[in-house]
Amino acid sequence: xxxxxxxxxxxxxxxxxxxxxxxxxxxxxxxxxxxxxxxxxxxxxxxxxxxxxxxxxxxxxxxxxxxxxxxxxxxxxxxxxxxxxxxxxxxxxxxxxxxxxxxxxxxxxxxxxxxxxxxxxxxxxxxxxxxxxxxxxxxxxxxxxxxxxxxxxxxxxxxxxxxxxxxxxxxxxxxxxxxxxxxxxxxxxxxxxxxxxxxxxxxxxxxxxxxxxxxxxxxxxxxxxxxxxxxxxxxxx
Amino acid sequence: xxxxxxxxxxxxxxxxxxxxxxxxxxxxxxxxxxxxxxxxxxxxxxxxxxxxxxxxxxxxxxxxxxxxxxxxxxxxxxxxxxxxxxxxxxxxxxxxxxxxxxxxxxxxxxxxxxxxxxxxxxxxxxxxxxxxxxxxxxxxxxxxxxxxxxxxxxxxxxxxxxxxxxxxxxxxxxxxxxxxxxxxxxxxxxxxxxxxxxxxxxxxxxxxxxxxxxxxxxxxxxxxxxxxxxxxxxxxx
DNA sequence: CGATTGCTTGATACCTCTCAACCCAGGTGG
DNA sequence: CCACCTGGGTTGAGAGGTATCAAGCAATCG
Numbered sequence: 425x426x427x428x429x430x431x432x433x434x435x436x437x438x439x440x441x442x443x444x445x446x447x448x449x450x451x452x453x454x455x456x457x458x459x460x461x462x463x464x465x466x467x468x469x470x471x472x473x474x475x476x477x478x479x480x481x482x483x484x485x486x487x488x489x490x491x492x493x494x495x496x497x498x499x500x501x502x503x504x505x506x507x508x509x510x511x512x513x514x515x516x517x518x519x520x521x522x523x524x525x526x527x528x529x530x531x532x533x534x535x536x537x538x539x540x541x542x543x544x545x546x547x548x549x550x551x552x553x554x555x556x557x558x559x560x561x562x563x564x565x566x567x568x569x570x571x572x573x574x575x576x577x578x579x580x581x582x583x584x585x586x587x588x589x590x591x592x593x594x595x596x597x598x599x600x601x602x603x604x605x606x607x608x609x610x611x612x613x614x615x616x617x618x619x620x621x622x623x624x625x626x627x628x629x630x631x632x633x634x635x636x637x638x639x640x641x642x643x644x645x646x647x648x649x650x651x652x653x654x655x656x657x658x659x660x661x
Numbered sequence: 662x663x664x665x666x667x668x669x670x671x672x673x674x675x676x677x678x679x680x681x682x683x684x685x686x687x688x689x690x691x692x693x694x695x696x697x698x699x700x701x702x703x704x705x706x707x708x709x710x711x712x713x714x715x716x717x718x719x720x721x722x723x724x725x726x727x728x729x730x731x732x733x734x735x736x737x738x739x740x741x742x743x744x745x746x747x748x749x750x751x752x753x754x755x756x757x758x759x760x761x762x763x764x765x766x767x768x769x770x771x772x773x774x775x776x777x778x779x780x781x782x783x784x785x786x787x788x789x790x791x792x793x794x795x796x797x798x799x800x801x802x803x804x805x806x807x808x809x810x811x812x813x814x815x816x817x818x819x820x821x822x823x824x825x826x827x828x829x830x831x832x833x834x835x836x837x838x839x840x841x842x843x844x845x846x847x848x849x850x851x852x853x854x855x856x857x858x859x860x861x862x863x864x865x866x867x868x869x870x871x872x873x874x875x876x877x878x879x880x881x882x883x884x885x886x887x888x889x890x891x892x893x894x895x896x897x898x
Numbered sequence: 899c900g901a902t903t904g905c906t907t908g909a910t911a912c913c914t915c916t917c918a919a920c921c922c923a924g925g926t927g928g
Numbered sequence: 929c930c931a932c933c934t935g936g937g938t939t940g941a942g943a944g945g946t947a948t949c950a951a952g953c954a955a956t957c958g
Contacts (some may be wrong), residue, residue, distance in 0.1 A: 443805040502816060512812055525805035527891050560797065567804060568762035574811035575749055575767075579739060581818035582747040582858040584947080586914070613937065614691075621819040623915060628938055645937060661742050778922085823946070850905065861949060865906055882905060 733776030
């Protein structure tokens, strides 16, 4: 269960899931500063390598930083008392995650695959935003993106049938792929199921059915090619 | 399609459901300026009275304004090609809605009950935010609230059973009520169903079952009293 | 008063969950 | 090299819950 991420030169406290990671690779200054605004907020040593399935931060931990994905995929999720897990979002290269209104994280963030992320200090962000027009707009943009995704996710979950949910997931994934058709999945069927509010079996069955209907091709389970984009488009409408 | 929020004194076109409402009541200056920041953005004549079920703005319309609820309840929703409707959120007194990242609204806003809302100009908001620390923080706060709600809604919809969904809805509604137990519903069963991704019959049956189990009391269909708060609490956990 | 609207309740069909078996690829160890 | 194990994924059979179709009730309205 424990997802001590990682990676400590010396002793990582077993009870401090919030303290994680260390610099393992040097990222270029341009990459870290990203869109220009971030240098003032960049945490020294804030470039983190997170191994697969390791925790980046845990629910309830002090929300002192927010993060930007450089490489890999991150999931933010909630664990219920009955053991079920709801994935709120997958974050890919360029996405920012970990914004919080309160002092503590309300979700857990974990690495779906091996990841590189950059941590930015949260404290002082408002003051900086007030002095810098561009920073303000950048943050606003990231924020909007997060919100738009959250809304879109809620709309998908509001759909009742499994085909519609899986279809929406594929549609979204295809949109973000290079050519708009070829999807390489970093996540397991369980991840997809927990994201869509379905069971792993239903996800598997639905994908198989879509393959039989020649909407998609699935040479291996983690590689999906969309054969009939129009069909997905209609479903999403 | 156009949703000029404002305020036609004469002639409401029968074919322009988007053009609705007009100033019917004078709202005090303090009320309109609200938290102090808003006077600069307040649209002249921007206090609107919206009759029940009227549209405030439509999906696709130019997102020139955002709104604050003074009184009543507003729903933001999406209509699908198959005629189904998904309600993204209910907005109550003090809530702000209509934030958009792009130029057009992605959702439709309608009055669940007779409403009073204030419209604020969106243009120029970034500049203002950059010059005013307090405005920036206020907006940030509203924004965060919206995002937190969207996330919470997605988590509820990720839950599979009808009892859990209805329970979460009741829990939330009770939280916002005066005494934490007595709920006055402004919305119909259909609204609730479209918000929870269920059918009207399932919502009705679930409420009846909860009443039989003495978790709630329902003297009339729009009035619900929570008898067993702990039970709801456990369900929400 | 009949018509309409919002809501509840019943019977049945359908879809997803659950439980279970099985397949496959990769890794390990004898 | 092969037996074995493991984790991820697929598939099957049956149970259970929600959607669907249909009827009926109560309050409101013209």
